[in-house]
Amino acid sequence: VTPDEPRKALDFSNLLGDAKRRTQTPIKSLYNLFFLPGMLNLSAGLPHPSTFAFRSLSASVPDGPSSPSSRPLTSMSIPFLPSADSDAINKTIALTHSLQYGTTRGIPAYQAFVRQHTQEIHAPPYADWDVIGTVGNTDALSKAIGLIGSPGDTMLVDEWTYPAAVDTAQSHDVRLGPVSMDEQGMLPDALDQVLTNWTSTYGPDRPVPKMIYLVPTGQNPTGATMPLERRRAIYAQAQKHNLIIFEDDPYYYLQYADYQSPETRDNDHPDAQPGLSGLLPSFLSLDVDGRVIRMDSFSKILAPGSRTGWITASKQFLPYIEFHNETTVQQPSGLSQALLTELLTNVWSHKGWSDYLKQLQFDYFRRRNLFVDLVHRYLDGLADYVVPEAGMFVWLRPRFPQALLAPYPDPAPSSKGQSEAEAAASPKPIMPQVLDAMVEARVMLIPGYFFAGQIDRTERVNAPYLRAAFSFTKPEEFEPALQRLAGVLRQFDCGIE
Numbered sequence: 398v399t400p401d402e403p404r405k406a407l408d409f410s411n412l413l414g415d416a417k418r419r420t421q422t423p424i425k426s427l428y429n430l431f432f433l434p435g436m437l438n439l440s441a442g443l444p445h446p447s448t449f450a451f452r453s454l455s456a457s458v459p460d461g462p463s464s465p466s467s468r469p470l471t472s473m474s475i476p477f478l479p480s481a482d483s484d485a486i487n488k489t490i491a492l493t494h495s496l497q498y499g500t501t502r503g504i505p506a507y508q509a510f511v512r513q514h515t516q517e518i519h520a521p522p523y524a525d526w527d528v529i530g531t532v533g534n535t536d537a538l539s540k541a542i543g544l545i546g547s548p549g550d551t552m553l554v555d556e557w558t559y560p561a562a563v564d565t566a567q568s569h570d571v572r573l574g575p576v577s578m579d580e581q582g583m584l585p586d587a588l589d590q591v592l593t594n595w596t597s598t599y600g601p602d603r604p605v606p607k608m609i610y611l612v613p614t615g616q617n618p619t620g621a622t623m624p625l626e627r628r629r630a631i632y633a634q635a636q637k638h639n640l641i642i643f644e645d646d647p648y649y650y651l652q653y654a655d656y657q658s659p660e661t662r663d664n665d666h667p668d669a670q671p672g673l674s675g676l677l678p679s680f681l682s683l684d685v686d687g688r689v690i691r692m693d694s695f696s697k698i699l700a701p702g703s704r705t706g707w708i709t710a711s712k713q714f715l716p717y718i719e720f721h722n723e724t725t726v727q728q729p730s731g732l733s734q735a736l737l738t739e740l741l742t743n744v745w746s747h748k749g750w751s752d753y754l755k756q757l758q759f760d761y762f763r764r765r766n767l768f769v770d771l772v773h774r775y776l777d778g779l780a781d782y783v784v785p786e787a788g789m790f791v792w793l794r795p796r797f798p799q800a801l802l803a804p805y806p807d808p809a810p811s812s813k814g815q816s817e818a819e820a821a822a823s824p825k826p827i828m829p830q831v832l833d834a835m836v837e838a839r840v841m842l843i844p845g846y847f848f849a850g851q852i853d854r855t856e857r858v859n860a861p862y863l864r865a866a867f868s869f870t871k872p873e874e875f876e877p878a879l880q881r882l883a884g885v886l887r888q889f890d891c892g893i894e
């Protein structure tokens with residue numbers, strides 16, 4: 398290995414969990430032989446393409462950069478190509494093969510696009526990485542947990558995290574290890590402490606965690622985006638404690654320009670947005686060891702219902718994901734893969750995509766600005782908040798009077814001489830009441846305890862947080878929504894010292 402040749406990934410085979418019981422389904426192992434020149438293929442039970450119901454596929458898509466409401470559309474179409482040979486299968490996007498059973502890594506043109514894109518954006522700094530198609534990051538995370546985790550293992554998570562990640566872990570009988578965070582995401586020292594003290598805290602029978610789940614950009618629910626230094630520090634802890642990192646980054650492309658106060662705002666323009674070239678480095682791009690399993694999703698870029706994404710990881714992990722696909726989804730829908738690949742490679746290409754993203758980022762940037770301007774106007778004094786630099790969430794910390802936020806249920810009622818009956822009659826937790834009051838006032842945010850990074854969320858039921866998403870409501874509805882929220886918070890005496 399010369400200095401400029403990246404080394405191969407470290408060997409993590411000792412960290413594999415449930416994946417070890419996965420094997421390749423036998424017929425898939427022959428797949429690459431089916432299309433050898435001259436082969437008369439009596440082997441596979443593939444339906445003949447002449448039986449496919451779709452003979453062409455066309456779509457209207459935005460043509461270049463322009464705002465979503467006024468995008469000129471262009472049309473694209475995907476041909477059938479009945480006589481496609483193996484060469485054509487690898488190079489073109491045609492329904493004959495995108496609608497056929499495939500290798501379960503994705504159609505070759507889809508794989509080629511996301512592989513090249515990953516190289517251009519993340520340039521993983523080790524030699525033997527590759528990509529595999531997924532049905533979005535929900536699917537990807539479930540497969541990643543099933544790769545490294547086994548029942549009884551623990552996945553480390555942010556103290557406040559994406560609820561489906563908690564439930565996915567639970568469905569694998571994997572436990573959660575919450576780690577403290579601040580407005581830049583997980584705290585490296587807290588991570589170090591949790592792992593250093595693991596056995597003294599939990600005893601020798603609870604295995605030391607080998608996986609950590611992170612949403613580094615526009616984190617759900619806190620909106621936190623980890624700056625590069627924080628990413629480096631967390632990666633160093635992952636190396637120190639030999640962790641596999643699950644990088645769930647669906648908001649990566651929704652990074653946008655800084656928040657400036659309305660009076661001095663001079664970055665209100667698509668060209669001030671990062672596009673593809675100004676994005677923060679990912680964990681994958683720092684990953685000299687091959688310990689990151691990065692999950693990208695087209696959900697927040699193109700549409701969640703496309704159900705498409707991809708995993709980038711060391712080649713020692715990918716066969717197990719492939720075997721998992723063989724027994725579940727096979728691969729993302731051929732209709733989706735064909736449409737996306739045609740759009741990204743032939744209609745937009747890299748430059749067109751970058752321009753499209755700048756526009757998308759600009760849309761979120763404007764929503765963020767307007768929302769935060771109004772949060773400032775209506776909630777100052779009632780709640781604290783952090784201004785997001787990416788994604789679609791603002792994490793609010795209403796200033797409830799301390800007395801309202803007693804831990805619930807009271808951890809030691811008897812120490813106060815309370816009988817069980819008195820304890821049962823003691824005040825109900827406050828945050829579910831806030832939820833009821835919001836529903837009554839017809840404004841909806843999600844209370845913090847929904848996002849507790851632990852199985853028993855009720856332990857955090859009185860945590861004084863609310864997650865606001867500014868992605869869906871019409872911008873003209875931001876103001877009445879925040880007025881209603883301010884009314885609810887006043888009902889609970891927020892901001893009164």
Ligand code: PMP
Binds near residue numbers: 442727
């Ligand atoms: N079950 C049986 C008995 C099959 O023969 C096949 C296709 N070979 C499948 C399931 C796979 O079906 P699907 O494409 O719907 O995943």
Ligand code: PLP
Binds near residue numbers: 536612645
């Ligand atoms: N991961 C996080 C952190 C999310 O916030 C979401 C969407 O809400 C997902 C994954 C789901 O992504 P996908 O649609 O790609 O399954």
